[in-house]
Amino acid sequence: MVTGIGVMLPGATHVNEFWQDVRDGNSRIGRLTRVDPGIAGVGVAGELRDFDHRKFLPELNEKFARRYTRDALVTMSAVEEARRDAGLGPDGIDPRRLSLIASSSRGPLEWVSEALAAGDDGAPQAGDAGHFDDSGAMLRGMPGAPATLSAIYGDVRGFVTTLSSACVGGHHAIGFAADLIRAGTADAVVVVGYEFPLTPLVFQSFRSMGNRVLSTESDDPRRAIRPYTRDREGFAFGEGAVALCLERESHARARGAGGYARFLAHRALNEATHPFGMDMSGQVTATAVAEALTEAGRTPRDVDWFCAHGTATPKNDVAESRMLGALYEDRPRSAWPPLSSIKPVYGHLLGGAALVNAAATALALHHQCLCSTANYAGAVPDPECDHDHVAEGPRPTRADLAVSLAFAIGSQTSVLALGAA
Secondary structure, eight states: OEEEEEEEBTTBOSHHHHHHHHHHTOOOOEEOOSSOHHHHSOOEEBOOOSOOGGGTOTTSOHHHHTTSOHHHHHHHHHHHHHHHHHTOOTTSSOGGGEEEEEEOSSSSHHHHHHHHHSOTTOOOSSSGGGOOSSTHHHHHTOTTHHHHHHHHHHTOOSOEEEEOOGGGHHHHHHHHHHHHHHHTSOSEEEEEEEEOOOSHHHHHHHHTTOTTSBOOOOSOGGGSOOTTBTTOOOBOBBOEEEEEEEEOHHHHHHTTOOOSEEEEEEEEEEOOSOTTOOOSSSHHHHHHHHHHHHHTTOOGGGOOEEEEOOOOOHHHHHHHHHHHHHHTTTSOGGGSOOEEEOHHHHOBOGGGHHHHHHHHHHHHHHHTEEOOOTTTTTSOBOGGGOSOOOTTSOEEOOOSEEEEEEEETTTEEEEEEEEEO
């Protein structure tokens, strides 16, 4: 079961703030300040501002904190918030039965960018991360450091690792966590996805892929991401971390804990075609969804909502709509289940994106309310995507089964099925 959720995102550092944002489609995209817009080539992003780790990590010695990177401190904070939300403190579980799995597509790239920007003499130009004359530099450059530091701070003595599977990594982490619990090697696993892509190298890399990948919106940052519309032009980056506590149901019940949602199934596949492409027929993803539902003992007709990847790029949005067409070929569009994108709220967190979706999916089931797709209402829809995207705002409902979708560079597709707790 999902028993706890922790978030460190633009404008949201508590699960309730996160839920209000994704429920209402309240975009936190703003003007880009961490990188010169002239260098980035775009002017908007979801930035985590005014973050203070001391509020969330009160027992962390400041001597150590000064040697940690921002991504590590944010990730550690999200992990601790998820455990606090779950009520899973040090007395609530044998630390040897607690594991932690992280997901990040690029690891400490923010630190790497700062280190490379330092002068030849090693003098930092962007904070302490530029130092190479102490052991902290070794730690800062490790992709797994946020996970291991989270484990050290929280006394997590089980399996601890970091995955790098681009935008499906968060789903993969959840799948591995469920496997650990089902195998009996863990009673609980904290899964955390984090990403800090607001660096010149990442912006330039994605811009080199051509138009309509990164949004060029400049007048209204909140409208930067417009999924399923005719005038969509790509996504904006976001930064931060999202953590979920997955716990064996019997363990949660024994300590009197409830849950947001129940893990049912995870299906991951590699299409093994073009690294930057995806199946545009919809059949591959539809098959993956059907297989995940079969594993869960459900069928496509049981799905009440799809939390989509919804990047507002030309191919992604159409592919998801065609997936619905393939999955429900016997139904008219008006009878397809609703499908929403929450990307317009915090932006694209890459290695953390699937966990943003998973958290929103769990909360939608918990609150029995579907999340809206921001910026779709009033827009001209793409003709192929003209179906129910919960455009009117949050929609109270009776939902028992929801599916989170994720797609990634590298020809990867991932499906996560969650049920009401």
